[in-house]
Amino acid sequence: MTKFRLKLTVLFVLLIGFSVLAAGLLMGNSYQRNHQDALRNHMIRELHVLNAATPWPEDGDEDKLSSYLEEEAKRFKEIAGMRVTYIRLDGKVMGDSDHEPATMDNHIAREEVRQALAEGTGSSVRHSDTLGENMMYVALKVSGEQGGEPKGIIRLSMSLGDIERSLNNMWLALIFGLCLLFVVAAVVSYRVALSVTRPLERMTSAAKRMANMDYAIRVPEAGRDEMSELARALNAMAGSLQGQLDEIRHNGTRLQGVLDNMMSGVVMIAHDGKITLFSRQAEQLLGGTARERVGRSYTEIKQHYELTGLIREGLTSLVTLHDELTVYYPEERLLEINIVPMTMSGEEEPGLLLVMQDVSAIRKLERMRSEFVANVSHELKTPVAAVKGFAETLLAGAINDPETARSFLTIIQDESDRLNRLIGDILELSKIESRRSPLQFSPIELPSFLGRMTELLSAEAARKDIELDVRTEEGLFLEADEDRLGQIVMNLMQNGINYTPEGGRVKVRAFVVASENEEEEFVRITVSDTGIGIPKKDIPRIFERFYRVDKARSRSSGGTGLGLSIVKHLTELHHGTIRVESTVGVGSQFILELPLIQP
CATH class of the missing domain: 3.30.565.10 (Histidine kinase-like ATPase, C-terminal domain)
Structure with missing residues (x-):
């Protein structure tokens, strides 16, 4: 996000800088052009004034004409402060305020002269090798004293040094202002970029923490702009996810608590045979730990061959199976096994749910109950049979023999006492076991x-x-x-x-x-x-x-x-x-x- 902020700042600075630079260049060029145009127009007016004050003489002696024009040129320079040059139509210099005409080249090829001959007025800007600076030249085609045909060309020249110095000062001011503006623009742009990127940074950081399932994070949402609306939406999403995650964790905790405290062992097996759930009770019934079993194939439970065979049958047939198996590891137990096909979350093919119940104690109690009933029946049958047998013998005639009858009656009494003690002990044991006393x-x-x-x-x-x-x-x-x-x-x-x-x-x-x-x-x-x-x-x-x-x-x-x-x-x-x-x-x-x- 820091790189993005830097790029945004540079973009703002460049946009402002290019805008100001373009405006400065346009303003400088416009200033230079307008100044030169104004100077040119001024010089043209000066030429007209000069021509009106000192018109071109009629034809006469060339030397006298040259001397006259040279004096007039020098006199006008003293008045106007501009160089004056009188040029004949064939380009020969007839008088100049700064140089001897005889030493000067023919000016017929000069741009302003050619333009004046063609249009009546002409102008040009070029570097003067003599003065070592740029000059503006303005020429005017003039007639004689009596008017009529053009007689020659009057040219004024003026140094552009003042204009260029003024322009240079303007450029320096423009560059200094531009640098200052760059600094101000950089600061302002950074603050603007910071105001844009800081909320994005917070939202990006919050989104990363949400990706790591930390939904307690919140983003500041003060304001009514789009960023604040986005922050409010992000906070609402985080709150919703936090609530859903808490509910999922709560349900998971409750489910894990149920599984951990169930008396039945629960094992879930995916369609590829890998164990996905191994409850605490399953650890006690089958041995091993959930860490060792989960994620591995059921075939690695090598201590229980019959169980793995039953699981293999369930995965193949995908039908509900019920059976009782005796396991010998970690200790001998009789397990009631229920296998139910079920489709697990995120999987298309069904796996298996195994529910195991240790029925060793139940079967033992059932066996003890059967043995108890059999023992009670046997114990009751012995004295009852003895009483019945001796009573029948007495009824058959043995009662007439006093000694035999007394012996048999004593036996009947002893067996009756024994039967009474047996019934009493059975009732007493029943009361004790049921805790009714x-x-x-x-x-x-x-x-x-x-x-x-x-x-x-x-x-x-x-x-x-x-x-x-x-x-x-x-x-x-x-x-x-x-x-x-x-x-x-x-x-x-x-x-x-x-x-x-x-x-x-x-x-x-x-x-x-x-x-x-x-x-x-x-x-x-x-x-x-x-x-x-x-x-x-x-x-x-x-x-x-x-x-x-x-x-x-x-x-x-x-x-x-x-x-x-x-x-x-x-x-x-x-x-x-x-x-x-x-x-x-x-x-x-x-x-x-x-x-x-x-x-």
């Missing part, structure tokens, strides 16, 4: 609490000669739901008694431990026994519903298979954790950790 937290003194648990189980432990060893820190309190905590500890201690041979020992310990960052405190309650132990392969499933390590022994002990599952759920409701450590043939240890103060 909220916990009532209160401070619990663990020493007295564990003492009551020991009293309740002491008779059962005594029947098997099992020692109950319960120890805890004095004055230890825990914030928990007393009834639910009683269920947890009772279940763990009963399991220890049930699976410990006669003469064994069940040990309970309670003490305070700190978290890894030492910001929280927990109460750790351990219940260990010297029982049969749990095989290592069964430990991960020990807290599942109806899972039994030794099914025959569990049923003979009267267990329902739901106790540890209830313990697990109640522990989680207390924001705690439980785990088990066990060695077959040595014993097991259940480690329960609960917050000292509930969050």
Whole structure:
């Protein structure tokens, strides 16, 4: 823009300079021409006055005529201050105010003489070698004293030095004025160019920043000229673009937030197979990052051969596909895949939209539900079948045998109790899982609490000669739901008694431990026994519903298979954790950790 401003300034200066120079040249030439014309006319009038005052003598002696004319020429020069020359019609000089006629050349070839002979008057301007300056010559053809035929030519000459000096002074003034005008014109032109180019510079700068998506820029728009109108239009366009860009960014942020927080993975693939979108959930389901995947072909997802085959089929057939695939990277998952053809922005050929959902947990829950129904049916069927069978036997006549009838009725009663416990545990587990019975937290003194648990189980432990060893820190309190905590500890201690041979020992310990960052405190309650132990392969499933390590022994002990599952759920409701450590043939240890103060 600076170059444009300079060019505009130079153009203005040249236009003004050429205009002034042309006007000066025209004025100078006009001044010179008018001055010479005025001088010529004056000299012609002087010639007429001279001729009237001293007419050309009639024919006579040539020497006397020459002397007479020479004296008259000198006398007139003293009066008028101009050189006077008398010339005969054949060009011979008869008298001159400045030189001897005899020494002068014939003047018949002089321009003014020839013109005077032809027209009556003549004039010319030429350089005088004698005087060394330009002279004006004016000639007049005259007659004798009595009139009649022309007798000769009278010529006046005058130096143009004064005129030329005047012209030179004018040219000097003109040049000085022109230079001064150039300077003034340059300053004025620069200011004019600046007033024109500065708004253009601002608009150009603003347009460049808009091209770089900076729409906050504004151009000063004061005034009512065309530049101000253009600036207002540019500002209005910038404001409109800024609003649209903000809306696009807002929508993009919302869309990105939706994609980032969706539980489903989303992948967009162009018609040429290049990945254009790879959501955060897709990163977790398929591995890799969006930076690694976007812009590259889907065939580079080499860890998922079945998925790439399904994508290839979708790009080829362009039909909606639905399938469930098991992927093993970054971890084993069951994915529900939906592939939908769609035309993407700026593309003519359709690509693919992949929506992936991790259904591993859903399928696991469905499997657990099926297993739960099957286990419940099986667990209910066993006591019901026993009750039904013994009842039928009694009705068939065994009731008449008192000893047999008592034995069968005892079995029916035991199976009914077992059935009642099973139904109670199922209902209890259902209430806990659905959280229909909220916990009532209160401070619990663990020493007295564990003492009551020991009293309740002491008779059962005594029947098997099992020692109950319960120890805890004095004055230890825990914030928990007393009834639910009683269920947890009772279940763990009963399991220890049930699976410990006669003469064994069940040990309970309670003490305070700190978290890894030492910001929280927990109460750790351990219940260990010297029982049969749990095989290592069964430990991960020990807290599942109806899972039994030794099914025959569990049923003979009267267990329902739901106790540890209830313990697990109640522990989680207390924001705690439980785990088990066990060695077959040595014993097991259940480690329960609960917050000292509930969050």
